[in-house]
Amino acid sequence: MHQFISGQSQTGTSGRKLDIVDPSTGAVVETVTLASAADVDLAVAAARAAFPAWSTTTPGERSAVLSRFARLLEEQAEDYALAESRQTGKPLRLAREFDIPGTIDNADFFAGAARSLEGKATAEYSPDHTSSIRREPIGVIGSISPWNYPLQMAAWKILPAIAAGNTIVLKPAEITPLTTLMFARTLQQAGLPDGVVNIIVGDGPEAGAALMRHPEVDMVSFTGSTSVGRTVLEAASTNSKRVHLELGGKAPFVVFEDADLEAAAHGAVAGSLINTGQDCTAATRAIVHHSVYEEFVTKVAELYRGIRVGAPADEETDIGPMVSYAHRDRVASIVDRARGYATVVTGGVIPGGDLAAGAFYTPTLIIDAAPDSDIVRNEVFGPVLTVLPFATDDDAIALANDTPYGLAASAWTRDVYRSLRASREIKAGCVWINDHIPIISEMPHGGVKESGFGKDMSAYSFDEYTQIKHVMFDITGIAHKDWHRTIYRLR
Ligand code: NAD
Numbered sequence: 001m002h003q004f005i006s007g008q009s010q011t012g013t014s015g016r017k018l019d020i021v022d023p024s025t026g027a028v029v030e031t032v033t034l035a036s037a038a039d040v041d042l043a044v045a046a047a048r049a050a051f052p053a054w055s056t057t058t059p060g061e062r063s064a065v066l067s068r069f070a071r072l073l074e075e076q077a078e079d080y081a082l083a084e085s086r087q088t089g090k091p092l093r094l095a096r097e098f099d100i101p102g103t104i105d106n107a108d109f110f111a112g113a114a115r116s117l118e119g120k121a122t123a124e125y126s127p128d129h130t131s132s133i134r135r136e137p138i139g140v141i142g143s144i145s146p147w148n149y150p151l152q153m154a155a156w157k158i159l160p161a162i163a164a165g166n167t168i169v170l171k172p173a174e175i176t177p178l179t180t181l182m183f184a185r186t187l188q189q190a191g192l193p194d195g196v197v198n199i200i201v202g203d204g205p206e207a208g209a210a211l212m213r214h215p216e217v218d219m220v221s222f223t224g225s226t227s228v229g230r231t232v233l234e235a236a237s238t239n240s241k242r243v244h245l246e247l248g249g250k251a252p253f254v255v256f257e258d259a260d261l262e263a264a265a266h267g268a269v270a271g272s273l274i275n276t277g278q279d280c281t282a283a284t285r286a287i288v289h290h291s292v293y294e295e296f297v298t299k300v301a302e303l304y305r306g307i308r309v310g311a312p313a314d315e316e317t318d319i320g321p322m323v324s325y326a327h328r329d330r331v332a333s334i335v336d337r338a339r340g341y342a343t344v345v346t347g348g349v350i351p352g353g354d355l356a357a358g359a360f361y362t363p364t365l366i367i368d369a370a371p372d373s374d375i376v377r378n379e380v381f382g383p384v385l386t387v388l389p390f391a392t393d394d395d396a397i398a399l400a401n402d403t404p405y406g407l408a409a410s411a412w413t414r415d416v417y418r419s420l421r422a423s424r425e426i427k428a429g430c431v432w433i434n435d436h437i438p439i440i441s442e443m444p445h446g447g448v449k450e451s452g453f454g455k456d457m458s459a460y461s462f463d464e465y466t467q468i469k470h471v472m473f474d475i476t477g478i479a480h481k482d483w484h485r486t487i488y489r490l491r
Helices: 037-055 061-077 079-090 094-117 150-163 177-191 204-213 226-239 261-277 290-305 325-338 392-400 415-423 461-465 481-487
Strands: 003-005 009-010 016-022 026-033 123-126 131-137 138-146 167-171 197-199 219-223 240-246 251-255 283-289 341-348 364-368 384-390 409-411 430-433 464-476
Touching: 003 094, 003 177, 009 094, 016 123, 016 364, 026 138, 037 131, 037 138, 037 167, 037 197, 037 204, 061 094, 061 150, 061 177, 079 094, 079 177, 131 481, 138 150, 138 204, 150 167, 150 177, 150 219, 150 461, 167 204, 177 197, 204 219, 204 226, 219 461, 219 481, 226 240, 251 261, 251 392, 251 430, 261 290, 261 384, 261 409, 283 290, 283 392, 290 341, 325 364, 325 384, 325 461, 384 392, 384 464, 409 415, 461 464
Parallel strands: 138 167, 138 219, 167 197, 219 240, 251 283, 251 409, 283 384, 364 384, 409 430
Antiparallel strands: 003 009, 003 197, 016 026, 123 131, 131 464, 341 364
């Protein structure tokens, strides 16, 4: 029963099944029945049917559901952490201290934000009319989320959409659907009416594509790779849907010569290895002034060698396995190709022994790669950091921007002017100064360039999930309006 449609758990009708695998052991956690395009039709119809009532609830009513939901999430936090860790392999510590509290905070934020949505003041911009602006929900949202933070990505899509009065059909990545299904059930317990949130568990080419091109879907919001994002954009063009895309990243991590090197080295380790490097904002390209380059590489290599790769439930584990064997092998093959043109300082190993059964990979530090090489330019999405040296501040900024992506970046410096220049000139949706990774519910997340467009989280996300309507009232009461004479003469 792995489809959640109109408040009911249902079986997918594609005739295909998929094992959800714990990538730390290879054990099957659950087997899901995948959705067909017909299941997508049912889910979209449920969302369409629920829209009139949900979109006319008051902000206070929507807020109350989200507040109850946040409290239920708190009560169920441990179940969520265990399920999230099991389906992704992420350390339980990360799930408990980052994924779950972050999601609860998001729910609390949108419970409050739902009540502060407003249009602009009503006013007269012509002497004969009063204009007002209405901010309205868009309708049925079709969303697709990735596997790296399944719960948080579902929250980032669902919460602003329903807080603004939309209804939604969300398709999580098929290999990690469990916490998204739990999320929908917890919303139901919190009093969300049936049909407002529907979950389709299916693969991309069948269920995902059907959702993106569905004529009854008014907007698509997609988080995933840049290549699939392009197909989503094309599908959405068939009936001119509104589109919100959160795509890949290749974040630069710029270390100027005056930086606190101890802080930068530790920041690079945490920023590149979070979630085993499977984070769209992860530090992937360290760009380091040549005067501190050797010291930086030595420090990061030393810290990388001390990282404990291990079982997700072990409190001593720093990083768990990658999400799947296929993804681990893909990352390993990218690193193996890079050995032909770059130097692997440490890592690049598939561990054996106790870890042989899982999709593990060791933290990998790479130097001597050319700025235009595959490993530096393209998204690897694993525990891999490259380091490039630079000579001048101009070079540093140019290297930071030498990528098709623009999701996130950081600059490390104690010079206020350098930090201001970096924050202004690096093209990315977020620039951290002397840190890398932290996110907060009140501030937007989203990219520029080929990292997509539109914002998740924060009040800015309502710009995606609402539309503006101009209402113009005649205030003269005159039947024969003066401007009519430009069209016809009164007889
Ligand atoms: P992916 O693009 O392979 O898959 C993402 C989702 O799209 C999955 O649910 C998948 O089933 C679906 N999909 C695949 N083919 C499809 C198709 N033809 N039509 C419709 N849907 C389809 O990405 P992934 O491997 O799951 O996730 C990793 C990628 O996501 C990385 O590129 C990462 O940078 C990106 N990501 C971006 C953000 C962000 O906020 N910008 C956040 C997390 C992940």
